[in-house]
Amino acid sequence: MKIRRATIDDASCLAKIHVDSWRAAYKGLVPDTHLSSLDYNRRTEDFRKWIEADDAEICLVEQKGKILGFVTFGIYRGNNADQNKSGEIWGIYLDPDEWRKGCGTILYKHAEKMLKDQGHAQIFLWVFAQNPRARHFYEAMGFKTDGGSKTLNFGIPLKVIRYRKELKKPEQSLSTDAPTARG
Numbered sequence: 001m002k003i004r005r006a007t008i009d010d011a012s013c014l015a016k017i018h019v020d021s022w023r024a025a026y027k028g029l030v031p032d033t034h035l036s037s038l039d040y041n042r043r044t045e046d047f048r049k050w051i052e053a054d055d056a057e058i059c060l061v062e063q064k065g066k067i068l069g070f071v072t073f074g075i076y077r078g079n080n081a082d083q084n085k086s087g088e089i090w091g092i093y094l095d096p097d098e099w100r101k102g103c104g105t106i107l108y109k110h111a112e113k114m115l116k117d118q119g120h121a122q123i124f125l126w127v128f129a130q131n132p133r134a135r136h137f138y139e140a141m142g143f144k145t146d147g148g149s150k151t152l153n154f155g156i157p158l159k160v161i162r163y164r165k166e167l168k169k170p171e172q173s174l175s176t177d178a179p180t181a182r183g
Contacts (some may be wrong), residue, residue: 001103003110006058006070008051013067014060015043017095021069024096029130031155056090059110061103069094071107073115076124078148078162087115089125108141116167123167126150129159138163 006014019038026035046143051058060067070093086174089111095102115123125143148162159177 001061001063001068001106003059003061003106006046006047006051010060010067011047011051012040012044014047014058014070015040017067017069018047018093019043020096021093025131025133026128029128030158035155036103057111058095059107059114059116061107067095068098069103069107071111073111078124081092085119085121087120087123089123104137105141111143112165112167121167123165125163126160129161143164 019040022030022038022172023035047058050072056072058070060070062068072090073087074090076088077090078086078088089108091110092104092107094107112123112163123143124146125138127138143163143165145161146164148164149159151157151159155177
């Protein structure tokens with residue numbers, strides 16, 4: 001599997017994965033009227049704009065030239081944390097045929113490394129409270145709820161909860177050639 005940054009040419013494939021993933025993951029949670037209103041062409045244009053704006057990282061995983069999923073991430077968009085030290089996973093979406101095959105973990109670990117390399121000390125993300133599959137995944141990645149929540153309206157109010165993960169600083173390696181302090 002190969003991870004790379006998304007380009008404009010990937011927009012229609014990202015749109016298809018996004019819409020198909022929403023329809024599969026949120027059936028029974030988000031109203032069918034909202035899910036059926038998701039439009040591939042409109043979402044393709046959205047992805048083109050997002051990629052051109054370069055405000056976020058959009059990275060995808062592909063195998064044998066087929067895009068299997070993508071992750072979007074960047075600076076935390078909330079106002080209650082140091083944005084210079086706080087990153088956010090905005091979404092991980094996979095082709096539903098690729099669920100539970102390790103692609104989500106690969107994308108998450110890539111995003112975490114990139115955010116850590118950018119100097120972020122913590123990562124936030126938001127998950128539907130009634131989405132046990134996503135909650136279990138992020139908890140397995142080391143995230144914990146932090147008490148933050150909000151309500152989004154997709155024809156009905158749906159609660160989303162905030163997860164947070166502190167990033168560990170790299171361990172300082174001890175050199176055997178370094179002098180030691182003696183008291």
